[in-house]
Amino acid sequence: MDSNIENNNKKPILEAINLSKRYEDNALALDNVSFTIHPGEIFAMLGGNGAGKTTTINLFLNLIEPTSGDCKIDGVSCVSKPLEAKKKVAYVSENVMLYPDFTAMQNLDFFIKLGGRMNLSKDEYKSVLKRVGLQEDAFNKKLKGFSKGMRQKCGIAISILKDAPAILLDEPTSGLDPKAGAEFVNLLKELKKEGKAILMSTHDIFRAKDVADTIGIMNKGQLVMKKKQSEIHNEDLEQLYIKYMAGYMENAA
C-alpha cells in the first residue's frame, strides 16, 4: 500500500493550522501556513533566509506565540498547552551547542532528563551515541573540544533518546562534511522507519529530495509550494525551487 494513503488514515503528529506570525515591528514572518505531518513522514521545508522556516519551528516550540492560527503536536495545541505539547517533540538546531564544560554523557544526561526520561541507563546513552556515530573515546570528553559534526551527533542522540513522536530539525546538515551529512541522512531514514514525524527546515535541496516524503517551499512567510515526493520524483527540484521562488516574486511584484 502507498505510504501516503496509509498516512491519511492516521492521526497527524505535527499540524500547522493557518499559522501566521507578525512581529512587533509589523514584519509578517509567517502568512497563513498550513500543513500536516503524519507518523513515519518527513516534511522538508525549503526556502531562503528569512522565508519563515525557523519561525515555524519556533512556533511549534512555543518560543514565540502565533498572531493567529494554531499548531499542534500529537493533537495538543502548542499555544494553549505548550508544556504538554513539548513533551511530544524533540528538537535539533542548526548549530547544536551544548554545555562546553560538560562531557557528552553529562550533556545527554541533563537534556534526556529534561525531556522527561529519568530512568535511562548509561549503557542506553552509550548505545545511542554509538548509533549516531560518535567515537567511544569521546563519550566522556568535554564538549568544548568537539567539532560541529560531533556536537550535531550529540544533539541527534538527545532527540533519539527523548523518544518523542515528533522531531523538529532546523537546518541540521548545514556545515556538516559530506560523510557526516550522509550519515545523518541514513539516520533520518531509520527514524522515519521507526514512525517519527519529522519537520526539517533546510537549504539542502538534494538531501531534501533524497529523504523527504513531502517538500514545501517557503518564501516571505508563505508556503508557496507543497508536493509529495512522488509528484516531483522526476523533476529537477533545483529548477522547481528557482521557479517557485521567482514566480512568487513576480506575483508579489
Added chain:
Amino acid sequence: MFKVMLKKEILQIISSNKFAISFAVCSILILLTFFVGANSYLLSRDQYEAAVQENIRGMDGITDWRMINHRIFLPPQPLAALVNGISNDIGRNINMEGMGELRAHDSKYNEDPIYAAFRFLDLNFIFQIILSLFAVLLLYNAINGEKELGTLRLTFSNSVSRSQYILSKIVGSFSAIIIPLLIPIAIGFILLPLMGVPMTSTDWISLLGIIFSGVLYFSVFLTLSIFISASTAKSSTSFLVLLIVWIASVIVIPRASILISGRLVDVPSVDEINSKKSHYMRQISGETLSAMGNFKPTSNNDIMREFNEFMDEINTERDEKVTKFNSQVNQERRNAQMEQEKLALNLSRVSPASSFYLISSSFAGTSMELEKNYHEQAKAYQKVFADFQREKEGMTTGGGMMFIVRKAGVEENPIDPSELPEFVFKPPSLESRINSALPDLGILFVYNFIFFLVGYVKFLKFDLR
C-alpha cells in the same frame, strides 16, 4: 524537573575554570583572613597586657596617688581582627586624670602608617570586594550567555516552564557558589579556638551574623547579575553594565555620599573647636590667677595643705566651667557631625556595600559607635578615678596648679597599685549589635527581593529565540 535543572546549574558552575580559579582565590583569602586575624588579635592582646603591666610598673615607688601617670587602654576584641571597622583608626590609649578632657591617642594606623596606606585583609574586604566581584564574574551571562550558547533554545524545546528555569538558576547559582565557600569559612571558625582566640558566645553569634549578612550581600549581587543578564541581549553588554554598577556601588557611592553630606552639612573643624577652647581656657586661667590672690591662710602650720584645699576648690569650680564650655562646643560639633554622619549613611545606603559594611562592623563591635562607647566608658571611669584620688589624697589631678608637700623626716609608704580601680571596657551587648545591624539587614533583604522579583519578571518576557 526543577531538581534536574538545579543539579545542572550547580554542575555547570562548579565544573567551569572560572569557578575553580575564583574559589581557590577566595578560599585562600578567607583562610588567610582568619589566620592573620587570629595572629593579629593574639599579638594585640599581648601588647595590651604588656601596656597594662607597664602602667602598673610605672607606679612602683610612688607614694602619692596624685603623682601617678595613669593610662587606660582599649583592649583588643577578637572580632575586630576579623572585621576591622574603625578599630585601627581610633586612639587606644588615654592619659587618665581626675579632671579635664580625655583624649585617646596611638591608633594602630598611627603607629604603623603602612597599614593605613594598604589596610588589613579582613572579612569585610573579602565579602565587600572579592565575593561581590566573584558573583558578577560568574553570573553576568547567566541568562543571555545560555541564549548565545544555544542551550536556552534546546532547554525550552522541552517541557520546562520559565518559572522553574529562573528559580533553578537563582537557587542553583547561590548553592553552587556559597556552599563551597562555607568550607573555608568553617575551617576559619575552627582555627580561632585552635589558635587560642577566646571567643565568647556573643562573639560566635556575632561572627555568624557577619557571615549571614555577607551571604545576604553576596546574594544581592547574584540576583542583580541574573536580573541584568535577563535584561540584556548580549553577555558583553551585561558584563559592562554590571561592572559599572559594581564600581558605583562598592567604590563611588560610599565615598560620594560622604563628600555630598560634607558639602550639605557644615561641621566645625577640630582646629576651630580647639581654638575656641584655648581662648576660653586663657580667659578662665586669668580668673583663676586673680582668685589665687584671695588665698588667706588661717594658720602658719599647715599652709600648703590649706593652699591645696583652696586650689582644689578653685580647680573644681574652674573644671566645672571648662567642662561645661568644652562639652557645649563639643556637643555643637558632635550634633553637626551626627547630622552629617546620618546624611552620609543614609545616602550611602543606596549602595548594598555600605549596608554590608555597617552590618558587619556593628556585629564586630567596630562600628563608628566604638569610639563613642570607649570615650563614654573612659569618661565614667574618670569619675571613679577622681573619687578614688580624692579619697586617697583629698584632691584629684588634672585641674591645674597643685603643690605636693612632703614632711621632712616622715617616710611615706608607697602606694599599692592593686587598689587602683580597674578600667574594664565593655563591648556592646549582642542585643545592641543586632539592633544596630537590623535596619541594614532589612535593606539587604529588600535589595534581594527587588532584584529577584525584577529578574524573575524580566525572564518571563525574555526572548528565548
